[in-house]
Amino acid sequence: MVENRPLLDFLTHLVLITGVAIVAFPVYVAFIASTHGTGAFVSGVMPLLPGTHMVENYSMMWNEGLTSAGAPPLWVMMFNSLWMALIIAVGKIAISITSAYAIVYFRFPFRVLAFWMIFITLMLPVEVRILPTFKVVADLGMLNSYAGLTLPLIASATATFLFRQFFLTVPEEIMEAARVDGAGPLKFFRDILLPLSRTNIAALFVILFIYGWVQYLWPLLITTDSNFYTIVMGIKRLAASADAEPLWHYAMAAVMMAMLPPVLVVIFMQRLFVKGLVETEK
Amino acid sequence: MQTKRTIFSNKRLPYLLLAPQLVITLVFFIWPALQAVKSSFEREDPFGFKTTFIWFENYTRILQDAAYLNSLGNTAVFAVSVTVLSMGLSLLLAVCVNRVMRPGRIYTTLLVWPYAVAPVVVGILWWFMFNPSIGFIPYILRGFGISWNHRIDGNQAMLLIILAASWKQISYNFLFFLAGLQSVPNSLTEAAAIDGAGPFKRFWTIVFPLLSPTTFFLLIININYAMFDTFGIIDATTSGGPAQATNTLVYKVYADGFVGLNLGSSSAQSVILMLIVIVLTVVQFRYVERRVQY
Amino acid sequence: MASIHVENVGKIYSGGVRAVSDINLSIADGEFIVLVGPSGCGKSTLLRMVAGLETISEGTVSIDGGVVNDKEPADRDIAMVFQNYALYPHMTVRQNLEYGLKNRGTPRPEIDARVAEAARMLEIAQYLDRKPRALSGGQRQRVAMGRAIVRKPAAFLFDEPLSNLDAKLRVSMRGEIKRLQRRLGTTSIYVTHDQLEAMTLADRLVVLDGGRIEQIGAPLEVYHEPASTFVASFIGSPAMNLMEGELHGDRLAVGPSILNLAGYAPTSGPVTVGVRAEDLRLATSAQESFLLRVEYVEELGSQRLVHGMVGDQPLTVALPLEEALQEEMKLTVEPRRLHFFSRETGKRLTMPGSEPVRSRQVMGAVA
Structure with missing residues (x-):
């Protein structure tokens, strides 16, 4: 459409640049803080230009952590987070895709009941039933374990719905052709349905990886052994003690590193991320 | 419920395929939820030796408890403010990105990444920015003669968690608004342009009404988000303080259950929250069903 | 195989x-x-x-x-x-x-x-x-x-x-x-x-x-x-014309028109009469005929389809291009090209004595 309104164009870009700046500013402040030495925070206001201690601060946090704050080296916590996010993402996808397959491609007694039981998990976010769930995990002896960290977060109604929606759009004839071609249910699942779901799996993986990475309350309750601390909960401990004694530069270095993996995933897999986000919420 | 017209005839296989999901749902979702319902009707004596069944006493006590009603009020103020602020800003940004065409992708990338920042990290970032002793914003505000200390001033604390929570949610709302805007057929805005409507008039009379399904959907999602997904933000910035000024329903369930160790009250609060989630979910699904018909 | x-x-x-x-x-x-x-x-x-x-x-x-x-x-x-x-x-x-x-x-x-x-x-x-x-x-x-x-x-x-x-x-x-x-x-x-x-x-x-x-x-x-x-109207394009008619001995009445069947009437009383568009011919003025009021014409290149009404019933006829078009046309058909169906069941009525289609169909099925 031909429309020449230079003033409006200018305003549009102005709004966008302001928006981008507002979105970026808190992280910029944190980044600047992470590049200064101890002395920079004594003056009463924090600097707004980068300092010279970046490498020093980051390598210190990565390799040693802050023993005074009870936080192990960052690489330990990052590894735990990565491990937890991966188990949650892969686990959620695996159990949802098989249950969606059962619900769409089979007819069996209690099918609708099973569907509703899965649906219920959607209504019960972990924050809401935190105490009884904690008790169950404690009774099962799963405190301070990867199983305890991940299993209660792994059931996923949204992923099941997404795969169900997707399976319903796969043409009927594909499955019929496969049956005529001699494929049984497991062969059809492995040879046809799984490869067809590739994009959906990838998109979902991006969303679920982020979901797993940003978990806070659950790891906070389940882990008392610092070997199982995840980065996101470890950071809270760092920040609390950073306020007591001025260790802002270390805390913010940890914040930057904690943000990086999921943010990079969003930036570099933006297309899959958007697809995953928009489709899981339908 | 829908299946394929041809189905596999195996009898046991579907149960095997469903088993992992169902077992986890039973053990970690349904069983704890039932436990919560059960203990919401009980009182544990102070030493944990004996529990008594007390019907709705926990509920009636909560609903008369000033602290609970206060957190209910906080949650309402918080949820409404976050929803309005975040959705407003996101809509503005989405409309702008939708206008600029080519560089839109770059702006999009620069706007969506906060989705991946953990709520507790968001809390820390904002808490640091607003830190009364060394924060950048309080320093600026002092220049205007405003004294910022969210550790003392409850209103400032509420403002802080609203800002932090809205900041994180912008990326999500932005993406959905952008998707909604891009699905408005060009022919409609073109027809309106031929009818002589300028850009602003076109937006308010044509585009915004067509966005209403997206807006409604986001409304529900944002209320849900503000109520349940902001635990980390609150824990990292204000921990519910000062003087309960930022204690929301979800934060209180945690505080009463794990810090205060009041099982019966915490369970009753859990059950009330579950009922709220169920209502929100039902509303959302009814809306989805309606949208399918378009 | x-x-x-x-x-x-x-x-x-x-x-x-x-x-x-x-x-x-x-x-x-x-x-x-x-x-x-x-x-x-x-x-x-x-x-x-x-x-x-x-x-x-x-x-x-x-x-x-x-x-x-x-x-x-x-x-x-x-x-x-x-x-x-x-x-x-x-x-x-x-x-x-x-x-x-x-x-x-x-x-x-x-x-x-x-x-x-x-x-x-x-x-x-x-x-x-x-x-x-x-x-x-x-x-x-x-x-x-x-x-x-x-x-x-x-x-x-x-x-x-x-x-x-x-x-x-x-x-x-x-x-x-x-x-x-x-x-x-x-x-x-x-x-x-x-x-x-x-x-x-x-x-x-x-x-x-x-x-x-x-x-x-x-x-x-x-x-x-x-x-x-059903088969008559489903197979063949244009579909076979089906009209309501009445058999009186050797004569077929469709609306105001009467045809002589020269011994080809399978029954008497009300019937559904079928005739393919290509089986209809222009009648000479002396012949008994259907009187077609022409409504519109489809040109197919090799021939033309003329659509119109006989009495109050629609009829389509395929005519060679040489034939001049008129507002009203008189049409005739060889009696053995006519198909008769029962009004009640829609089934084909065959001449007594001639081999019924039904039995041939069953034989075909077994072959």
Whole structure:
């Protein structure tokens, strides 16, 4: 459409640049803080230009952590987070895709009941039933374990719905052709349905990886052994003690590193991320 | 419920395929939820030796408890403010990105990444920015003669968690608004342009009404988000303080259950929250069903 | 290669809806059978029961002498071509062709030989390493055929395989299917709602309506001696003219017009009269005739279709281009070209003494 309104164009870009700046500013402040030495925070206001201690601060946090704050080296916590996010993402996808397959491609007694039981998990976010769930995990002896960290977060109604929606759009004839071609249910699942779901799996993986990475309350309750601390909960401990004694530069270095993996995933897999986000919420 | 017209005839296989999901749902979702319902009707004596069944006493006590009603009020103020602020800003940004065409992708990338920042990290970032002793914003505000200390001033604390929570949610709302805007057929805005409507008039009379399904959907999602997904933000910035000024329903369930160790009250609060989630979910699904018909 | 026998077959869906009733059909080895009828007539259900994609509620289906009711589709030695091709989108053409053979444990050299042969036959050799998405509709159709051919099955089942193609491609693919089937000699069942496709492909047509067989017979037999008003109106384009008339002895009255039947009247009283558009001629002024009030004309190039009313009933006539058009035209027809159907049942009425169509149809079914 031909429309020449230079003033409006200018305003549009102005709004966008302001928006981008507002979105970026808190992280910029944190980044600047992470590049200064101890002395920079004594003056009463924090600097707004980068300092010279970046490498020093980051390598210190990565390799040693802050023993005074009870936080192990960052690489330990990052590894735990990565491990937890991966188990949650892969686990959620695996159990949802098989249950969606059962619900769409089979007819069996209690099918609708099973569907509703899965649906219920959607209504019960972990924050809401935190105490009884904690008790169950404690009774099962799963405190301070990867199983305890991940299993209660792994059931996923949204992923099941997404795969169900997707399976319903796969043409009927594909499955019929496969049956005529001699494929049984497991062969059809492995040879046809799984490869067809590739994009959906990838998109979902991006969303679920982020979901797993940003978990806070659950790891906070389940882990008392610092070997199982995840980065996101470890950071809270760092920040609390950073306020007591001025260790802002270390805390913010940890914040930057904690943000990086999921943010990079969003930036570099933006297309899959958007697809995953928009489709899981339908 | 829908299946394929041809189905596999195996009898046991579907149960095997469903088993992992169902077992986890039973053990970690349904069983704890039932436990919560059960203990919401009980009182544990102070030493944990004996529990008594007390019907709705926990509920009636909560609903008369000033602290609970206060957190209910906080949650309402918080949820409404976050929803309005975040959705407003996101809509503005989405409309702008939708206008600029080519560089839109770059702006999009620069706007969506906060989705991946953990709520507790968001809390820390904002808490640091607003830190009364060394924060950048309080320093600026002092220049205007405003004294910022969210550790003392409850209103400032509420403002802080609203800002932090809205900041994180912008990326999500932005993406959905952008998707909604891009699905408005060009022919409609073109027809309106031929009818002589300028850009602003076109937006308010044509585009915004067509966005209403997206807006409604986001409304529900944002209320849900503000109520349940902001635990980390609150824990990292204000921990519910000062003087309960930022204690929301979800934060209180945690505080009463794990810090205060009041099982019966915490369970009753859990059950009330579950009922709220169920209502929100039902509303959302009814809306989805309606949208399918378009 | 195999014969297929369908005996007393019916299909009732779980909701109690009856889709197909009492179907009897014997298909000889190498025969090309076309199931034709309007949508919802049960033709696809019948085919899918033969394929094993639908359970058989009543009766039996046997392929090559053995009852297959409880066999999986894969164990029935059939191959199927679907309307939307149903190619596996993530596999190359070659992988699509190979999949069924691999699942059956066919040895590798045999697979390669069969794929190469099918590819040559269908002229898709140059596309073997492409994904279906990179092919045109016609090419996809060939691959779908190829997937059936490589299997060397006892029977081909076609479920409206051409309806997703454009008109021109449909005609050429039609010829190709016929040629391939002749060459391979494989027993085939072909489902379509397109009567022209049915006429041109079939050795024998099975016309279905409301889940029942209306008529079985060679295409020309069905065209020239439709067993019911339904078949008469479904087969042939333009559809056969059907008018309400009255037989009085040797005379037929349609509205105000009267024709002399010269002994061709099968009964007396009210009947439905059928006459094909091409069987009508312009009458000389002396002849008894229908008086057609012309409403509009369709030019087809080789001839023209003149539409109008006889009394208050519509009639279409195909006329050569030489004939001059007038507002009112007098038409006549050889009495033996007229078809008579019962007003109540819609069934064909035959001359007493002449061989009834019904019995020939049953013989055809057994042949």
